[in-house]
Amino acid sequence: MLAYVTRRLGILFLILFGSSFILYNLAAISGDPIGELRFSDDPGAAQAIIDLTRQLRLDVPPPLRYFIWLKGVVGLFWGKADFGLTRDSLSVATEIGNAIPVSIRLVFVATFVAIVIGIAIGIASALRQYSRFDYTMTFFAFLLFSLPIFWVAVLLKQYMAIQFNNFLSDPNVPFGWLLTLSTLTAVFWASVLTRARVKFWLTFSTVFAFTSLSIKTLEILGWFTNPRLGPVVIFILSVGIAFAITHISVGLSNRTALNASLTMSVFTLGWYFAIQPMFNSQTSLLQILGLGVATTIVATITSLFFSRIDRGPLIRTTILTALLSAFLIVVDKYMRTWSAYMSEDAVNYRPVPTFGQSKPLLPQEDYWIRTLDILVHLLLPTIALTLISLAGYVRFSRGTLLEVLNQDYIRTARAKGLTERTVIMRHAFRNTLIPLTTILVADIVGIIGGAIITERVFGWYGMGTLFNRAIATVDLNLLMGVFFITATLAVLANLIADLLYSALDPRIRAGSGK
Amino acid sequence: MKILKFGKKRQVKEDLDLTGENAIANKETAGLSQSQIVLKRFLRHKAAVFSVGILISIIIFVFSAIDSKIGPISINGWWKHKTDDLPPLLYEGCPDGTVGCPTISMRPKWLGGAGIGFGEHPFGQDDIGRDYFALVMRGAQRSVMVMFIIGFFAATIGIVVGAVAGYFRGWIDAVLMRFTDFIITIPSVIIGAVIGAKFGNLGAAVLAVYLGLFAWTGLSRLVRGEFLSLREREFVDAARVAGASARRIIFKHILPNAVGVIIVSVTLLLSGAILLETALSYLGFGVVSPDVSLGLLISNYQAAFSTRPWLFWYPGFFIIAIALSINFIGDGLRDAFDPRQKRAISKKERLRAMVGIRNKE
Numbered sequence: 001m002l003a004y005v006t007r008r009l010g011i012l013f014l015i016l017f018g019s020s021f022i023l024y025n026l027a028a029i030s031g032d033p034i035g036e037l038r039f040s041d042d043p044g045a046a047q048a049i050i051d052l053t054r055q056l057r058l059d060v061p062p063p064l065r066y067f068i069w070l071k072g073v074v075g076l077f078w079g080k081a082d083f084g085l086t087r088d089s090l091s092v093a094t095e096i097g098n099a100i101p102v103s104i105r106l107v108f109v110a111t112f113v114a115i116v117i118g119i120a121i122g123i124a125s126a127l128r129q130y131s132r133f134d135y136t137m138t139f140f141a142f143l144l145f146s147l148p149i150f151w152v153a154v155l156l157k158q159y160m161a162i163q164f165n166n167f168l169s170d171p172n173v174p175f176g177w178l179l180t181l182s183t184l185t186a187v188f189w190a191s192v193l194t195r196a197r198v199k200f201w202l203t204f205s206t207v208f209a210f211t212s213l214s215i216k217t218l219e220i221l222g223w224f225t226n227p228r229l230g231p232v233v234i235f236i237l238s239v240g241i242a243f244a245i246t247h248i249s250v251g252l253s254n255r256t257a258l259n260a261s262l263t264m265s266v267f268t269l270g271w272y273f274a275i276q277p278m279f280n281s282q283t284s285l286l287q288i289l290g291l292g293v294a295t296t297i298v299a300t301i302t303s304l305f306f307s308r309i310d311r312g313p314l315i316r317t318t319i320l321t322a323l324l325s326a327f328l329i330v331v332d333k334y335m336r337t338w339s340a341y342m343s344e345d346a347v348n349y350r351p352v353p354t355f356g357q358s359k360p361l362l363p364q365e366d367y368w369i370r371t372l373d374i375l376v377h378l379l380l381p382t383i384a385l386t387l388i389s390l391a392g393y394v395r396f397s398r399g400t401l402l403e404v405l406n407q408d409y410i411r412t413a414r415a416k417g418l419t420e421r422t423v424i425m426r427h428a429f430r431n432t433l434i435p436l437t438t439i440l441v442a443d444i445v446g447i448i449g450g451a452i453i454t455e456r457v458f459g460w461y462g463m464g465t466l467f468n469r470a471i472a473t474v475d476l477n478l479l480m481g482v483f484f485i486t487a488t489l490a491v492l493a494n495l496i497a498d499l500l501y502s503a504l505d506p507r508i509r510a511g512s513g514k
Numbered sequence: 515m516k517i518l519k520f521g522k523k524r525q526v527k528e529d530l531d532l533t534g535e536n537a538i539a540n541k542e543t544a545g546l547s548q549s550q551i552v553l554k555r556f557l558r559h560k561a562a563v564f565s566v567g568i569l570i571s572i573i574i575f576v577f578s579a580i581d582s583k584i585g586p587i588s589i590n591g592w593w594k595h596k597t598d599d600l601p602p603l604l605y606e607g608c609p610d611g612t613v614g615c616p617t618i619s620m621r622p623k624w625l626g627g628a629g630i631g632f633g634e635h636p637f638g639q640d641d642i643g644r645d646y647f648a649l650v651m652r653g654a655q656r657s658v659m660v661m662f663i664i665g666f667f668a669a670t671i672g673i674v675v676g677a678v679a680g681y682f683r684g685w686i687d688a689v690l691m692r693f694t695d696f697i698i699t700i701p702s703v704i705i706g707a708v709i710g711a712k713f714g715n716l717g718a719a720v721l722a723v724y725l726g727l728f729a730w731t732g733l734s735r736l737v738r739g740e741f742l743s744l745r746e747r748e749f750v751d752a753a754r755v756a757g758a759s760a761r762r763i764i765f766k767h768i769l770p771n772a773v774g775v776i777i778v779s780v781t782l783l784l785s786g787a788i789l790l791e792t793a794l795s796y797l798g799f800g801v802v803s804p805d806v807s808l809g810l811l812i813s814n815y816q817a818a819f820s821t822r823p824w825l826f827w828y829p830g831f832f833i834i835a836i837a838l839s840i841n842f843i844g845d846g847l848r849d850a851f852d853p854r855q856k857r858a859i860s861k862k863e864r865l866r867a868m869v870g871i872r873n874k875e
Contacts, residue, residue, distance in 0.1 A: 011692055019699040026700075030708040139561075142845070146785060146837030148792050148809065151830045154816045162820070452703070453793055468797065471703065487699040494695070 005499070012491050016484075021066055023483055024476065028062035031474035033087065055085060056477070069480055083484075084477035092481040095466060100485075102357060103462035107451055109378060110385035111443055117386070118393025119436070123429065124192055125394070126401040133191035137394060144391035153384050153457040157354040160380060165350040168342075171224035173215055182212040226339045229332040231272050238265035238325035245324070249317045251421055257314045260306040261321040264299055268325035271295070272332075279333050281366040288330065295326040334375070337368040341376075344369065353377055355459040381458045385451060389443070396439065401432045434504045438497040442490075552774075555850035562846020565839035572835060573658055579651040584659075595635075595645035597652045597806060603643040604634065614639030614646070616824045637828045640815070646825065653808040654832045656801060657788050660722040661836070664787035667726025669780045672733030677764050679734070680741025691738070698731045702790065706799035718791075718801045725790065733779050740772040774851025781844030785837040792833055808833050 032038070034052055037045045052058065057065055072082030083092035125137040173181075186208035194200045218224065229237070242261035243252070250257045278287060299322035300315060307314045342349050346361040353359070357377050364370055404410065405428055413427045452464035463482055470479035546554065557563055577584070580591035595601065608615035617633025637646040679690040702725060709724055744750065745768060753767045769776075792809030794800030801807035808829040815825035 011695075015692060015696045015699065019696050023700055023704060026704060026708045030704070138845070142838055142841040143834070145841050146789075146834045148789055148796070148812070148830070148833055150793070150796050150809075150816065151812060151826075151833070154812075154819050154826060158819055453796065456797070467701075467703070471799070483701070490699060491695065 005495075008495050008498075012495065015491060016487060017070075019487065020070075020480065020483065021063075024066040024069065024480060025062050027471070027474065027476055027479055028065075030471070033058065033474045033476070035474075052087070055089065056087070065476075069477065073480075073484060083481040086478045087473060087475045092477050095478065096463070096481050096485060099461065099463045099466050102460060103451075103455075103464070105374075105378070106357075106381055106455065106460055106462055107385060110382045111389065113382065114386045114389040115393055115440065115443075118390045119397045121390075122394045122397030123401055123424075123432070126398040126405070127424065128191075128195070129402065131191070131195065136191070137398075141391040141394045144387055145395075147388065149384055149388050149451075149453050150457050152387055153380070153454070156380050156384055160383065161352040161354045164352050168224060168351065169349060171219065171222070173219050178212055178215055181215065182208045185211045225342065227335040229328060229335060231269060234272055234325070234328050234332060235265060235269045237328055238268045238321070241265070241324050242321045245317055245321045248421075248425065249320070250313050251419065254314075256306050256308075257317050260303045260314060260318045263302055263306070264318055264322040265325060267298060267302070267322070268329070271326065272329050275329055279368070281368065283367045292323065292326065295322045298322065333368060334372055337372050341369050341372050347373075351376055352379060354380065357460045381451075381454050381460065384457075385454055392439075393436075397432060397436060400435050401428060404428045404431045407431075434501070437504060438501050441493050441497040441500065444493075552850045556846050559846035559849055561842045562849075565842035565846070568835065569839040569843065572654070572832070572839070576651050576654040576658065576832075580648050580655075582655050591651075593645075593648060593651065595648045597644065597648045599645060599648070600643050601635075601639070601645065603639055610821070612822050614641075614643065615822070616646075616828075638822070638824045640825065646828065649806050649811060650808070650828050650832060652806045653811050653829055654836070656718045656805070656807045657791055657809075657833065658836065660718050660725075660791040660801075660807075661784050661788045663719060663722035664726040664729055664790070665780060665784045667723060668729040668733060668783055668787070669776075670730075671727070672730035673737050673769075673776060675730065676734035676737025677741055677769065680738035681745055681760065681764050681768065683742070687738070691735075694731050694734055697728060700728065702728055703794065703797065703799050706794050718805060718807065721794075721800060722791070725787070725794075729783065729787065729790070733776070733783060736779055737772060737776060740775050741768055744768045744771055774847070777851065778844050778848045781840055781847060785840040785844070788833065788837050788840075 033056065034049050037049050037052070042048075057068055060068065069084060072084055075081045081093070083096070086092055086095060121137055125131075125134040128134050186204045189207045190200050190204040194203050239262065242258070242265050246252055246254065246258045246261050252258060275291060278291075296319055299319040303315045303318035304311065306318075338351075341347060342351050344362060346359045353376065357374075359373055359377075362369065362373050410423060410427055413423045418427075451462075452468055454460070455462050455464040456468065463486065466478060467482045469475065470482060578589055578591065579593045580596065582589050582591070603613045604615075604617075605613040614635065616636055616638040618636035632647075635645050635647060637650055640646055640649065675690050675694065679687040705724055705728055706721065709721060741764075750763060750767055753763050758767070791800055791807065792812070795802075795807045795809030796813040798813075801810055803810065811829040812826060812833075815822070819826045
């Protein structure tokens with residue numbers, strides 16, 4: 001195994017060396033870094049050409065100049081890497097250091113949401129193969145596959161930002177919209193939950209009535225300009241979460257698990273009042289994470305107290321319930337910050353932005369307003385990226401689950417008399433995740449590479465923008481810096497995916513034989 | 515069905531279902547060749563068949579609308595405007611004081627519309643008055659052409675590299691696969707930029723060839739995996755013992771067995787290619803003005819969306835229609851080539867099969 005990894009790493013360095021050499025020379029012939037200055041009438045142009053030539057070593061031909069760059073990068077091994085300077089005499093390392101967090105912020109949420117929703121829809125549609133729901137989801141997956149992201153982005157800007165802001169200035173849901181929203185929600189849930197026709201219409205009408213009534217109530221309460229959950233709603237939702245999680249993970253017949261989860265809902269209610277004093281303008285991310293850890297510990301202790309046998313699934317269920325409920329408390333806090341945020345001068349009652357990664361004019365002292373601003377700026381790019389990448393996960397998890405359900409061990413599990421939920425969640429779902437991990441690793445690493453087009457459309461300043469700028473201005477050091485990071489991660493991800501696959505699936509052994 | 519005791523009714527019914535389904539499946543494929551089975555299964559996928567129709571009509575419509583040249587064949591377009599005509603900007607009847615709005619009408623006269631027809635400028639006019647219908651047609655021609663060129667080059671290289679690597683294994687495999695890794699790390703945006711800068715604007719076809727030379731990596735890996743498992747099968751041994759050359763085994767024996775996976779993957783490659791071209795053109799590294807492509811049109815007029823949305827909708831519609839139909843064709847092919855593919859068996863068929871079995875007993 002070690003020999004295999006060493007060999008792969010060695011080859012990896014060779015590949016990176018080769019491709020960076022080629023890329024350097026390709027980029028060098030793609031343009032002239034001082035082309036504009038040559039034709040400039042500016043009296044300082046001649047001096048600028050000399051300065052730039054000296055600074056970027058343009059007097060050395062590109063194939064040799066590459067080795068000057070390489071010498072700096074190889075310094076990585078003894079701790080003083082030198083990625084060189086950009087055209088504007090800034091350090092490439094600093095530029096990249098600034099861009100990576102932005103890229104991660106932009107793409108991480110979208111990837112996470114796409115994975116969770118994508119897998120959920122994929123599984124639901126595999127379990128209902130050839131149903132109307134399956135066909136609809138297949139159609140939407142293909143539709144999303146076929147959309148150019150910049151096209152989606154323009155639509156989102158128009159409908160999710162400009163028109164939504166217009167709606168917020170006069171928050172009355174028109175009757176047509178109310179009808180459409182309720183119908184869509186009802187059709188979705190009815191087709192996910194039911195198969196028989198009578199049950200379908202029953203679910204449909206219940207969900208339809210519930211959705212339209214709650215939208216109308218929210219409208220009357222002025223919820224859209226002043227949203228909040230409050231302790232009662234949080235408690236009700238938390239009970240709902242407890243039932244849902246228990247139902248999915250161990251089944252409602254497991255009374256101990258249900259009781260433990262419901263205890264966590266009661267705990268959440270107390271937690272809500274205990275936490276409120278901590279949620280002031282001085283709150284920090286560390287404190288919120290600390291609260292999450294505290295919640296996990298309480299949940300673990302509670303579940304240990306409840307369970308006697310088969311502790312693992314019960315602990316998982318309880319922790320998940322507790323964390324989701326605690327998350328609601330944070331959501332509630334953000335909701336109550338909403339109207340304060342809207343009335344800020346920089347926001348001026350048009351909260352959903354179409355451009356940029358934060359509002360520079362916003363007062364910086366309040367933690368909640370500051371982070372809410374970041375979240376609001378994340379909204380549109382996240383939706384766009386999620387829509388684009390969702391389809392892949394839906395198709396992939398659907399296909400894999402269908403494949404897994406045909407396996408012999410599933411038949412064995414059913415023959416043993418296990419419940420359908422155990423068969424799906426423990427035997428089938430877990431094996432579905434194995435091939436998913438491999439595309440997951442690649443995607444998560446792709447996060448660092450940023451999203452060139454999305455960043456450009458929404459005016460973010462991440463790795464994609466750096467890359468774009470480097471090509472447009474023939475900034476070789478910057479280009480190579482970005483390339484070095486993204487390519488290294490991509491090749492490493494490939495290796496990790498291979499190793500992970502063989503670790504997860506004992507039938508496949510990386511490196512053993514051919 | 516030997517024992518039909520009370521209480522065991524459900525079990526018996528399930529048995530019947532199972533044999534019924536198998537009987538239906540077997541009856542369907544009896545006496546047919548492999549390609550006939552595939553064709554039959556493909557024709558059953560309604561969305562895919564519909565997509566084939568849509569795609570062919572789009573291609574014919576787009577290439578006949580304005581002057582185009584496919585290799586030696588040149589077509590004279592039936593549309594009255596050319597991409598470089600400069601008719602005056604029309605403003606009559608346009609909403610909110612805009613100019614150059616679309617004249618296409620879908621509402622018949624008896625419903626109070628202007629009648630179904632194209633009008634003077636069906637998709638409107640751009641900033642300087644050029645006919646937008648002609649521009650969109652030219653853009654769609656470019657996109658379709660780029661798509662097929664990328665697809666052709668990527669498929670050829672990918673299949674050959676994957677097949678050779680998978681069949682010969684050993685050092686040939688190692689070298690080819692490392693070469694593939696090497697190509698993967700070079701971003702296609704760079705290629706576009708280099709070609710644009712070094713050779714000037716050589717046109718969409720050259721761009722497509724270069725992109726195709728870098729787009730084959732995924733396919734080659736897939737084909738290699740397929741070959742690695744197929745080469746261990748008995749029929750390959752048989753061919754080898756019979757004295758077949760490596761070339762013959764690769765192309766005549768193994769490749770036809772891998773063709774299902776390959777075709778599906780190539781269709782995905784095609785729909786990816788059309789999106790790649792639009793994305794590159796959008797960033798300014800693909801097709802550049804004065805040539806036209808769908809991505810370029812959207813890029814140019816995205817700011818006009820709130821005032822003149824038609825400049826944005828029509829090119830987008832063509833991108834989506836082409837990519838969507840190709841994706842559906844790919845899905846249909848996947849189902850058709852997969853022998854394990856089960857299909858939904860209707861209640862009627864199931865009932866008929868059950869009755870048939872009962873009658874036999």
